[in-house]
Amino acid sequence: MSSLPVSLPSASAAQLPGFWRRALHHRSFVIGAVLSALLVFAAAVSYVWTPWSPYDMDMANKLQGPSGAHWLGTDVFGRDVASLLLVGARASILVGVIAVGIGLVVGTALGLLAAARRGWVEEAVMRLSDFTLAFPAILSAIMMTAVFGPGIVNAIIAIGIYNIPTFARISRASANAVWSREYVAAARACGKGSFAITMQHVLPNISAVLIVQSTIRFAIAILAEAALSYLGLGTQPPQPSWGRMLAEAQTMMWQAPLLAVFPGMAIAFAVLGLNLLGDGLRDLLDPRLARAR
Numbered sequence: 001m002s003s004l005p006v007s008l009p010s011a012s013a014a015q016l017p018g019f020w021r022r023a024l025h026h027r028s029f030v031i032g033a034v035l036s037a038l039l040v041f042a043a044a045v046s047y048v049w050t051p052w053s054p055y056d057m058d059m060a061n062k063l064q065g066p067s068g069a070h071w072l073g074t075d076v077f078g079r080d081v082a083s084l085l086l087v088g089a090r091a092s093i094l095v096g097v098i099a100v101g102i103g104l105v106v107g108t109a110l111g112l113l114a115a116a117r118r119g120w121v122e123e124a125v126m127r128l129s130d131f132t133l134a135f136p137a138i139l140s141a142i143m144m145t146a147v148f149g150p151g152i153v154n155a156i157i158a159i160g161i162y163n164i165p166t167f168a169r170i171s172r173a174s175a176n177a178v179w180s181r182e183y184v185a186a187a188r189a190c191g192k193g194s195f196a197i198t199m200q201h202v203l204p205n206i207s208a209v210l211i212v213q214s215t216i217r218f219a220i221a222i223l224a225e226a227a228l229s230y231l232g233l234g235t236q237p238p239q240p241s242w243g244r245m246l247a248e249a250q251t252m253m254w255q256a257p258l259l260a261v262f263p264g265m266a267i268a269f270a271v272l273g274l275n276l277l278g279d280g281l282r283d284l285l286d287p288r289l290a291r292a293r
Contacts, residue, residue: 022284029280035273043089052080054087054240063256072262075245076252081259085266088240091152092270095225095234096218098156103163104214110164111171112202115179116194125172129165137162137224138231145233152225155234159224163217170213174206208285215278219271226267242267 023029051071058078065073072081110129114122135143141158148154178184178201187197228234229243237244242263249259 019284023280026280026284028276029284032273032276032278032280035269036277039089039270039273040093042086043093046083046086046090050080050083050086052083054079054083055238063252063259065256065258073256073258075259076248076256081245081262084240084245085242085262088242088245088263088266089270091229091235091239091241092222092225092267095152095156095159096221099159099221099224100163100214100217102157102160103167103217104210106160107164107167108171108203108210111168111173112175112198114168114172115175115202116198122172125168129168132161132165135162138227138233141228141233142231150233150236152235152239155225155228158228159221162224163221166217167210167213170209171206174209175202178202178205208281212278212282212285215274215281219274219278222267222270222274 056079058074060078061070061074062076062078063074064070067073070080070082072085075081075084110125114125137159140161141155144154144158175198179197184197184201187201192200225234226241226243226246229241230247232244232247234243235241245263246260246267249256249263252259
């Protein structure tokens, strides 16, 4: 899951039919797209239907194995595991979308500013990124929890702040490459300012690498949310969370090992799908790799 910048030119409308033809023959992209679609589908379905209520406890039927009534069994409180997994997908997507969105918007803006202004502005943005990277998402969440208390909002803010320097570095490196192109020099000769060049020429040409990196950071955000919920710092009861399901299952490993297997598989497949999707997009959006295929 490398975060090194890769210069990927944007695809034009004329390239889209060819893109989809190549996409359907790209194994990583197809598998990643299917797994990612299943994640979104599970979250969407949970809003209108679940086998059982994920909030109702039934102590008389706790720790049951998979059956016709409870497809994946019940947990230590008698709640239906399948329902918990479906609703838990909401928290993963919510944290991923907002946290990556924070990093994408703020980080890209800072990276584009650094590339356009250079000098002390670029140096300040890069040093600020270095400082932010010194505080990982989990450590930032622990500090925020000590001040504001645990919760999904603080987890989102912590993960989002951690994403900012990654997008700032990638957008700055990719934008610097675009600023050295001849068409940017021509735009300058025509009297266009830095802001107009950035919005009309630089940003469209680095959008592909930002899309790929967003997909990869989405997977990292899901892992971070699961870790924070496992530590009790993320999603709070009674809202289901895959990470907290793992935390509750660890005391029942010998009595009901499947309680840890199902949420662990959900996290693994979600992260795998997003990483494969990101790798596939990287290959498909890079014309050099596309020609090789």
